[in-house]
Amino acid sequence: MVKIRLRRVGAKKKPSYRVVVADSRAPRDGAFISIIGHYNPLTDPETIVIDEEKARHWLEQGAQPTDTVARLLAKAGIIEESEARKEKIEAGIAAKPKASRKKAKTGVTEKSETSKEEPEASITEEPEASEEQTETIKEKT
Numbered sequence: 001m002v003k004i005r006l007r008r009v010g011a012k013k014k015p016s017y018r019v020v021v022a023d024s025r026a027p028r029d030g031a032f033i034s035i036i037g038h039y040n041p042l043t044d045p046e047t048i049v050i051d052e053e054k055a056r057h058w059l060e061q062g063a064q065p066t067d068t069v070a071r072l073l074a075k076a077g078i079i080e081e082s083e084a085r086k087e088k089i090e091a092g093i094a095a096k097p098k099a100s101r102k103k104a105k106t107g108v109t110e111k112s113e114t115s116k117e118e119p120e121a122s123i124t125e126e127p128e129a130s131e132e133q134t135e136t137i138k139e140k141t
Helices: 052-060 067-076 081-090 101-106 131-140
Strands: 002-011 014-023 034-040 047-050
Touching: 002 052, 002 067, 034 052, 047 052, 047 067
Parallel strands: none
Antiparallel strands: 002 014, 014 034, 034 047
16 A cells, blocks of 8 residues: 655754655655655744645555645645545544553553542541640640
């Protein structure tokens, strides 16, 4: 399957991406078929340059954009946002639910709130000191 996806370029901690057409089995920064644009998320606003003619050609040939590239294509006005989601659904690729990575990695599951109930602490009043005790305290000071 052919995908339209991002290929990372740029220095450490300063990412910049090329929008490429590549075989889905190729690694992220590996072999690709064609470069159709670039994307820089660090500029304000983010820079998106995509060759519309090439993008439409590959989409017509059946290339599937990744979620991020579909968003970028929609921002560039090449496809509509709803079209991108429809294409994913038609391809049978369900959107991944966004779960916390930390929980997913550690396999920690949250317990229901009912099982976390703690008994309520009862507030007890301190007994008042007797007159004899207060007198001895005053004498000591």
